[in-house]
Amino acid sequence: MIERYDTLLRNGTVVDPANGVHEIRDIALRDGKIVEVASSIAGGARREHDLTGLLVMPGIVDMHVHLSPFLGGGCGHRMLALAGVTTALDMAGPIEGVVDLAVRHGCGLSIACVNYLRPGHTIASADPGRGDIDDALSHALSQGAIGLKLLGGHYPLTAEATAQAIAAAAGHGAYAAFHAGTQSVGSNIEGTREACELSAGHPLHLAHINSYCRGQTHDAVSEGEEALALLAAHPHIRSESYLAPFNGVSGECIDGVPGSRLAAFGLERGGYAATSEGMAEAILTGWALVNLERDGIIELVGGSEGLAAWHACGSLIGISFRANPPEPRLRLVTATRLDGRFAVDALATDGGGIPRNDIVARGLALVHLDALSLEGFVRKASLHPARILGLRDKGHLGVGADADITVLDLERRRPVLTYAHGQRLLDGEAVVGRGGRLVTTPAGETAVRAAGLDALVIQPGSMLKTPQ
Ligand SMILES: [Zn+2]
Numbered sequence: 001m002i003e004r005y006d007t008l009l010r011n012g013t014v015v016d017p018a019n020g021v022h023e024i025r026d027i028a029l030r031d032g033k034i035v036e037v038a039s040s041i042a043g044g045a046r047r048e049h050d051l052t053g054l055l056v057m058p059g060i061v062d063m064h065v066h067l068s069p070f071l072g073g074g075c076g077h078r079m080l081a082l083a084g085v086t087t088a089l090d091m092a093g094p095i096e097g098v099v100d101l102a103v104r105h106g107c108g109l110s111i112a113c114v115n116y117l118r119p120g121h122t123i124a125s126a127d128p129g130r131g132d133i134d135d136a137l138s139h140a141l142s143q144g145a146i147g148l149k150l151l152g153g154h155y156p157l158t159a160e161a162t163a164q165a166i167a168a169a170a171g172h173g174a175y176a177a178f179h180a181g182t183q184s185v186g187s188n189i190e191g192t193r194e195a196c197e198l199s200a201g202h203p204l205h206l207a208h209i210n211s212y213c214r215g216q217t218h219d220a221v222s223e224g225e226e227a228l229a230l231l232a233a234h235p236h237i238r239s240e241s242y243l244a245p246f247n248g249v250s251g252e253c254i255d256g257v258p259g260s261r262l263a264a265f266g267l268e269r270g271g272y273a274a275t276s277e278g279m280a281e282a283i284l285t286g287w288a289l290v291n292l293e294r295d296g297i298i299e300l301v302g303g304s305e306g307l308a309a310w311h312a313c314g315s316l317i318g319i320s321f322r323a324n325p326p327e328p329r330l331r332l333v334t335a336t337r338l339d340g341r342f343a344v345d346a347l348a349t350d351g352g353g354i355p356r357n358d359i360v361a362r363g364l365a366l367v368h369l370d371a372l373s374l375e376g377f378v379r380k381a382s383l384h385p386a387r388i389l390g391l392r393d394k395g396h397l398g399v400g401a402d403a404d405i406t407v408l409d410l411e412r413r414r415p416v417l418t419y420a421h422g423q424r425l426l427d428g429e430a431v432v433g434r435g436g437r438l439v440t441t442p443a444g445e446t447a448v449r450a451a452g453l454d455a456l457v458i459q460p461g462s463m464l465k466t467p468q
Pocket of ligand 1: 091
């Protein structure tokens, strides 16, 4: 028999809110695209899957991950594939490291990157002028990034430079993402308020809203409500939040004290001294968990094994604290605006190489609790982030869309099969995908292809349109 299709996905329960579909359907894939969706498709394929009893959704798009040597490392690609993700936005760079790791560790994912403005790395100082910012942005775009990341929580710039960077990105039609916080205001709800002002009406992706609602300035619940009010008052700002209790910081101690302010805060919040002794004690008791690589993935490890790993690295290893109180996490992920749209656009993880790739596990727990509908889950985990990133052929399962598909076992709350651009990435518990592609702009296409990656070129001007 002549095989009409590359792949046939049969009998799955398809949830595709962009096309108003929530029914049992067959889906046919050919040449990396969806070519037919129908209640029954005749004809053969090189590979067929019977997905009876399983949920079929457009591939998960995690718009906040880390896949660079500086954060996450090469394990992140495999961890994302195991989590059912098919597209992800690296939220720091450096773009050169992200491209290099994608070449060496790619599992078939589509990866985009925003490159950080970091004093001493991509810019000279924490108060760069507009010319310096324009140069850093042009360099980032030429290497394949889609825009800039402002790392206010870790390496804050002055408020003026932050505003200039957001304006510069808008001027180039590039993407701007911001971990709130400047040299004047902390990375908390006050920083969120400042970020809204500094955006001055320009498009902006405000990162991990939940992380500004940890009870640092008021109580966490009222901070969550203020964050929602700020987002409602600034509709040009796009946002995501994550569901994991854990944060991710550097465990490095310099001269006997943590180098990261967030690490010191994590220790004090657990009743430990903000010193290297306090860090060692917190790791031993499991309050601080070391991000330890085991068998190609990173896991959270405390106790004597975690402590030994922290010592072995001379303290230079990632650490996670239970920094995120539950109430704002749950409120932010489910809250809607007056018109019924979600207040926070997307469900992301801040994961990748940081072990909290839990869109499926924790997101489906909310579906199980009736806190999110299945359609709402698919909107937040795929459709909205695809639209915000300007990926018109992702986030839905219409004919002509990219063959990016995530298949979920709702009972076990885990992914069982994924395809990206028609290539199988995850099958059961095995990661079988290879290579991958970088989502880039016309300015970065040449560099991406020269590095040995496929390029998925988007038009920068199409970014940050309101999700439907
Ligand atoms: Zn992050």
